[in-house]
Amino acid sequence: MKIVVVGSVAFDNVETPFGKVENVIGGSATFFSVAASFFAPVSVVAVVGRDFPEAELGFLRSRGIDTEGIETADGRTFRWTGRYHEDMNLRDTLDLQLNVFAEFQPKVPRSYRDAEICFLSTIHPRLQKSVLSQLDAPRLVGADTMSHWIEQTRPELEALLGGVEVLTVNDEEARLLSGERNIVAAARRILGFGPKSLLIKRGEYGVLHFSSDSIFAVPAFPLEQVFDPTGAGDTFAGGFIGHLAKTGDFSVANVRRAIVYGSVMASFVVEDFSLNRLRTIGHDDVERRYRQFVALTEF
Amino acid sequence: MKIVVVGSVAFDNVETPFGKVENVIGGSATFFSVAASFFAPVSVVAVVGRDFPEAELGFLRSRGIDTEGIETADGRTFRWTGRYHEDMNLRDTLDLQLNVFAEFQPKVPRSYRDAEICFLSTIHPRLQKSVLSQLDAPRLVGADTMSHWIEQTRPELEALLGGVEVLTVNDEEARLLSGERNIVAAARRILGFGPKSLLIKRGEYGVLHFSSDSIFAVPAFPLEQVFDPTGAGDTFAGGFIGHLAKTGDFSVANVRRAIVYGSVMASFVVEDFSLNRLRTIGHDDVERRYRQFVALTEF
Numbered sequence: 001m002k003i004v005v006v007g008s009v010a011f012d013n014v015e016t017p018f019g020k021v022e023n024v025i026g027g028s029a030t031f032f033s034v035a036a037s038f039f040a041p042v043s044v045v046a047v048v049g050r051d052f053p054e055a056e057l058g059f060l061r062s063r064g065i066d067t068e069g070i071e072t073a074d075g076r077t078f079r080w081t082g083r084y085h086e087d088m089n090l091r092d093t094l095d096l097q098l099n100v101f102a103e104f105q106p107k108v109p110r111s112y113r114d115a116e117i118c119f120l121s122t123i124h125p126r127l128q129k130s131v132l133s134q135l136d137a138p139r140l141v142g143a144d145t146m147s148h149w150i151e152q153t154r155p156e157l158e159a160l161l162g163g164v165e166v167l168t169v170n171d172e173e174a175r176l177l178s179g180e181r182n183i184v185a186a187a188r189r190i191l192g193f194g195p196k197s198l199l200i201k202r203g204e205y206g207v208l209h210f211s212s213d214s215i216f217a218v219p220a221f222p223l224e225q226v227f228d229p230t231g232a233g234d235t236f237a238g239g240f241i242g243h244l245a246k247t248g249d250f251s252v253a254n255v256r257r258a259i260v261y262g263s264v265m266a267s268f269v270v271e272d273f274s275l276n277r278l279r280t281i282g283h284d285d286v287e288r289r290y291r292q293f294v295a296l297t298e299f
Numbered sequence: 300m301k302i303v304v305v306g307s308v309a310f311d312n313v314e315t316p317f318g319k320v321e322n323v324i325g326g327s328a329t330f331f332s333v334a335a336s337f338f339a340p341v342s343v344v345a346v347v348g349r350d351f352p353e354a355e356l357g358f359l360r361s362r363g364i365d366t367e368g369i370e371t372a373d374g375r376t377f378r379w380t381g382r383y384h385e386d387m388n389l390r391d392t393l394d395l396q397l398n399v400f401a402e403f404q405p406k407v408p409r410s411y412r413d414a415e416i417c418f419l420s421t422i423h424p425r426l427q428k429s430v431l432s433q434l435d436a437p438r439l440v441g442a443d444t445m446s447h448w449i450e451q452t453r454p455e456l457e458a459l460l461g462g463v464e465v466l467t468v469n470d471e472e473a474r475l476l477s478g479e480r481n482i483v484a485a486a487r488r489i490l491g492f493g494p495k496s497l498l499i500k501r502g503e504y505g506v507l508h509f510s511s512d513s514i515f516a517v518p519a520f521p522l523e524q525v526f527d528p529t530g531a532g533d534t535f536a537g538g539f540i541g542h543l544a545k546t547g548d549f550s551v552a553n554v555r556r557a558i559v560y561g562s563v564m565a566s567f568v569v570e571d572f573s574l575n576r577l578r579t580i581g582h583d584d585v586e587r588r589y590r591q592f593v594a595l596t597e598f
Contacts, residue, residue, distance in 0.1 A: 017480075086480060087480075181316075181385060181386075182522075182523060182524060182525065183503075183521065184521045184522060184523040185523050185524070188523070202504070204482075205501070205504040205505075206504075206516075206518065208518075208521060214594075215521050215595055216595065216596075216598070217505075217518035217521065217595050217596060218518075218596070218598070219505065219507075219516035219517075219518060222482065222483045222507065222514050222516065223481075223483060224481060224483040224484050224487070225481060225484075226481065253598070256597075256598035257598055259598070260598055295513075296514055296515065296516050297515075297516060297517070297596055297598075298555075299515070299517070299552070299555035299556055299558070299559055299596075
């Protein structure tokens with residue numbers, strides 16, 4: 001099945017306890033699409049500035065990613081600068097320059113419209129809705145959001161949620177969206193807003209998946225060194241949606257396997273800055289780590 | 300197999316976001332022994348004051364717990380007063396009165412000495428060592444510790460660890476004991492101190508188990524209401540050691556099942572204050588929740 005993803009393509013400056021990089025490729029759509037490309041064809045809707053290197057678009061295409069929907073606009077590419085604490089569950093955004101993203105109006109190419117799966121990374125819910133409305137009839141719609149949109153655009157976000165099969169948030173966003181402190185109570189309330197299921201991403205503590213009749217929990221892969229958590233959530237979503245697209249099987253059991261594949265991809269991306277680790281691994285590495293997840297959790 | 304546990308038997312005053320109780324029964328040996336009593340015979344070594352109600356000792360005996368080693372000393376029973384934050388992963392100790400515990404010199408009754416399993420709850424490592432030396436030849440020794448002993452009695456603690464099969468700590472204690480921030484690196488270093496395996500208790504995020512050749516992760520049971528986390532770690536240890544004692548099987552696969560039984564017992568105890576929830580459940584409830592753990596984690 002074909003996936004369409006909308007989100008950011010960006011330059012990041014990142015500092016972690018292990019080092020510092022500048023002007024590396026980031027953005028939610030980038031992490032998502034590279035992770036998903038291990039499993040299924042992905043088409044990206046995004047905007048970059050005139051400063052975005054052709055070589056990076058070439059890298060995406062070399063992974064079979066369709067970049068027709070990445071518009072190049074006058075101006076500079078979206079830039080994010082962040083610094084992680086020694087406890088890498090915490091980070092500060094030091095600088096955020098929307099640049100060409102400020103005026104982004106997603107245009108979905110005609111060739112994308114028959115996509116069976118759509119993933120709406122965290123952008124303004126109005127833009128998420130706009131992408132959705134330009135697709136013919138996706139069978140599965142996933143969406144991500146973040147505190148900024150929950151606080152600033154709640155009515156538009158809630159309107160979107162009715163049309164979403166699976167929403168991804170972190171603990172803090174789940175609490176903010178629901179008004180509930182307890183994470184199970186928060187999940188129940190969010191499911192009441194419309195999504196069929198909810199994925200709560202908890203960083204080094206793994207993922208919880210809630211639907212009306214099932215809860216699934218998978219730990220994060222215990223890594224001796226987490227180098228840079230940037231993009232872990234988007235990479236998780238890419239692996240998750242990618243496996244669903246590859247198999248076309250949305251059963252409960254296969255959704256669980258997809259969540260593990262998402263966790264596998266996220267466990268790789270945090271081992272180096274930017275997308276670097278995903279550039280070095282192959283399908284064998286993915287399958288090997290999937291088996292390590294089995295060994296980690298079976299009893 | 301028979302279990303001997305040494306630890307505190309106490310009165311607690313506890314305040315959580317859901318309520319407040321005073322003078323309820325607590326203490327590491329109490330939570331441990333009641334949880335373990337669902338699986339195997341337990342004998343307790345502890346001290347209480349003259350104020351300790353005979354009815355509570357009667358409750359322990361009604362669960363088949365051997366209380367011969369609970370000495371009654373002149374003075375008052377150990378008392379702990381604590382308050383949990385809205386984020387119940389955090390708590391403040393408001394008051395701590397050692398009382399009779401200050402002069403505690405554990406005396407292991409003759410009838411306990413042939414115990415095959417020994418669990419040393421978090422008391423001064425010298426006292427943990429003393430209990431161990433009074434036993435004939437336990438086949439399995441587990442121990443717990445906490446930041447206070449790591450900071451104040453490190454040489455004695457490290458000396459103890461060489462004779463311990465399984466050590467239980469939380470994230471913070473693992474970091475303090477190892478000097479490593481990353482939890483996998485911390486575990487590797489702690490295994491270097493002597494214990495054959497390490498259980499890291501992470502509260503609402505579950506448990507990690509490390510040995511030289513295996514890592515096992517199990518999530519906490521997702522509860523809609525966590526009422527009072529007091530004693531969860533000791534209750535976990537009781538269920539864990541209890542299942543090992545019941546089965547006499549220390550294989551990797553059975554240790555994993557034991558960790559899940561520990562998680563099952565902990566998931567019950569946090570549903571009410573003190574030991575209240577453990578007073579109301581039976582073996583059927585334990586087995587039902589074990590199957591819910593299977594459903595929660597299988598993929």
